[in-house]
Amino acid sequence: MLDHSIITDISNNGGFVNDDNKGSTAKKKQQVRRVQNVVPLFISHILDCTDEEFNLCGMPVQIASVVGVLRNFEVQTTKATCIIEDNSASIKAIMWLEVDNESVTPALPPVKENCYVRVFGSIRNQDDEKILMILKMLPVDDLNLITNHLLEIVQTKLYAERLAEGRLPTSDVSMASTSTTTDNSEGLKPIQVRIINLLKPIKTKSGLSRSEILQHFGPQAREAEVALDFLLDEGHVYTTVDTDHYKATDAD
Structure with a gap:
């Protein structure tokens, strides 16, 4: 970060x-x-x-x-x-x-x-x-x-x-990914780290849609949506085939 x-x-x-x-x-x-x-x-x-x-x-x-x-x-x-x-x-x-x-x-x-x-x-x-x-x-x-x-x-x-x-x-x-460090030492919140860890293993060019990401968070969906926008602003995730599909910039 x-x-x-x-x-x-x-x-x-x-x-x-x-x-x-x-x-x-x-x-x-x-x-x-x-x-x-x-x-x-x-x-x-x-x-x-x-x-x-x-x-x-x-x-x-x-x-x-x-x-x-x-x-x-x-x-x-x-x-x-x-x-x-x-x-x-x-x-x-x-x-x-x-x-x-x-x-x-x-x-x-x-x-x-x-x-x-x-x-x-x-x-x-x-x-x-x-x-x-x-x-x-x-x-x-x-x-x-x-x-x-x-x-x-x-x-x-x-x-x-x-x-x-x-x-x-x-x-x-899909845009070629760019690498930034995303470990917990940078002060990311747990829910932000969870989103990154969810996206990192994804190998498809499109990544995951916003709805696919949020369904993993149940009652925390609103908080996860705010966290996803924060990660996008900070360059930890990026959009792919459209504005509602995401991949991690520091993918595995």
């Missing part, structure tokens, strides 16, 4: 939904929350896309996952800026910071400049330049993750190309 609260509801203007408008935007925020998917990409894929809304071979992408070297990491009062560089290209990235109520020092992810990081972010156009708005950034402690990321990119692009050519039914398309 994140050391600082960063994955929230993303507004259409490239920022974050203002909590002051919760009453008028609650329904919209609920819809936005459930359409986030995570797609592994090369940075060149982002830069080469000329469409206003980023897509991969016509397939919409809500959250990009990139692995690269962290360069020029500069921390300011409310945000951090950096360059993420992989073997294909480099891109400017911005991460908004949250300051603890008891401290004036912003909470930062445990990353180091000139080391590999894994970044989850949304893609924005700013002054005719593509920017990666960081939702989550993690250090890469195992170099096998880099190889795995490359394989995920190849697999996802093949699916997108086949879909664009009409050679693959939409129902067979």
